[in-house]
Amino acid sequence: MNIHTIFGAGGAVADQLLPVLLSNNEKVRLVSRNAKPVAGAEAVSADATNYRQTLEAIKGSSVVYLLIGLQYDIRVWRAQWPVIMTNVMNACKETGAKLIFFDNVYMYGKVNGWMTEETPFNPCSKKGEVRAAIATQLLQETKAGNLQALIARSADFYGPVGFKTSMPNILVISNLVKGKKAQWLADADQPHSLTYVPDAAKALYLLAKKETAFDQTWHLPTAPDLLTGRQFVQQAAAAMQKPNGISTIPGWMLTVAGLFIRTLKELKEMNYQNEYPYLFSSNKFNKAFGFTPTSYSEGIKETVAWALKVQQ
Structure with a gap:
């Protein structure tokens, strides 16, 4: 099967990505804790902190978009983000699916000048430390050749x-x-x-379809x-x-x-x-x-x- 699976269905980015995928005649699976039927797509309920549910939701996928947005609470982030990243990565490794992780810039910390894909991680916040840890985890697995993945990073969006x-x-x-x-x-x-979300959604699909885009970090298109x-x-x-x-x-x-x-x-x-x-x-x-x-x-x-x- 050749399914594009979105973890975090119903979120701002997911809602913009869905029509892009459907307009390109892709089979789409929408995954969230409380899945709701959406015309043209398969809806699956799964909790990404549960590995069995995560694996079942990813089976048959060619590409997985990790677009989950957790409650804006450092206690939740510390408890759930490492588990979610581990579960999604392991499920992708087990099924052979490619992974696209939608990330922010918290891990860079305060930067003097332009943020680029080469900017080192230097978090100056608790949430930045969590994002740096899970991004590093994914980069290490990718570098080791354990899975095909890329990081798609966005600025604050509108x-x-x-x-x-x-x-x-x-x-x-x-x-x-x-x-x-x-x-x-x-x-x-x-x-x-500020990143315009419809641009980010189009970019995610372009990255998904380009084999050589994987094993890299990309900053999503943002007006200069x-x-x-x-x-x-x-x-x-x-x-x-x-x-x-x-x-x-x-x-x-x-x-x-x-x-x-x-x-x-x-x-x-x-x-x-x-x-x-x-x-x-x-x-x-x-x-x-x-x-x-x-x-x-x-x-x-x-x-x-x-x-x-x-x-x-």
């Missing part, structure tokens, strides 16, 4: 993908749609790279322009014909709010990403695949159009 996991969507787009003032974390005048939080707000506000005022959320406010709201407490240690320039280069991918990332102006317009439609 796009027509909901209001649960994208900070620009939550703080800017959602607030503007509701008639509220846009917000930004820490410093709105620092340049901050230097865009600040304030400029993101200005473009989004203009697209909605709304005031472009912005309020920043300082670190001390996250500390105080974190006493009552767990997610805000968890965000505090990652605030360095908004206090300093956050520059993510996808030149390697762009050149290898002749890919031009969606510009911020176009991506913001598409996201705004989607958000306004959702509101209606």
Whole structure:
């Protein structure tokens, strides 16, 4: 069988990848803890912390996309991520499936300059330490020749993908749609790279179909322009014909709010990403695949159009 299996069905990236796979006439299996029927795809319920369930869900797959998004809680990450990575890798080894791991940039820590695939792991957060450990685990298994795998890494993302996991969507787009003032974390005048999720989804499929792309790390296509939080707000506000005022959320406010709201407490240690320039280069991918990332102006317009439609 030649099945493309998505672990983490229903998430922001998975929901963008599914139509890409279906439009290319791929057989698709969607795996999540509570699988829901989706037209054109097979839905399977499985818990990735359970090896037997993981193995059964992967059998018959040619490619597995590990797109799971765990609860944003370091206690959950420490307990579950190593188990999930081990289970998925072992199931891929047992079945011969290739593995694509969708990763973030937490393991790099604070970087002075552009982040590239060659940037060393130097985490400065607890969550970064967890991501560094599981990425290293996968890289070691791949280098040893035990399985075919690649890491596809994304910057913070935005796009027509909901209001649960994208900070620009939550703080800017959602607030503007509701008639509220846009917000930004820490410093709105620092340049901050953002990956447009539909581009990331297209890129995952391109990587899956290119044999020589495996056993490598790839940064997913991201517009190279230097865009600040304030400029993101200005473009989004203009697209909605709304005031472009912005309020920043300082670190001390996250500390105080974190006493009552767990997610805000968890965000505090990652605030360095908004206090300093956050520059993510996808030149390697762009050149290898002749890919031009969606510009911020176009991506913001598409996201705004989607958000306004959702509101209606």
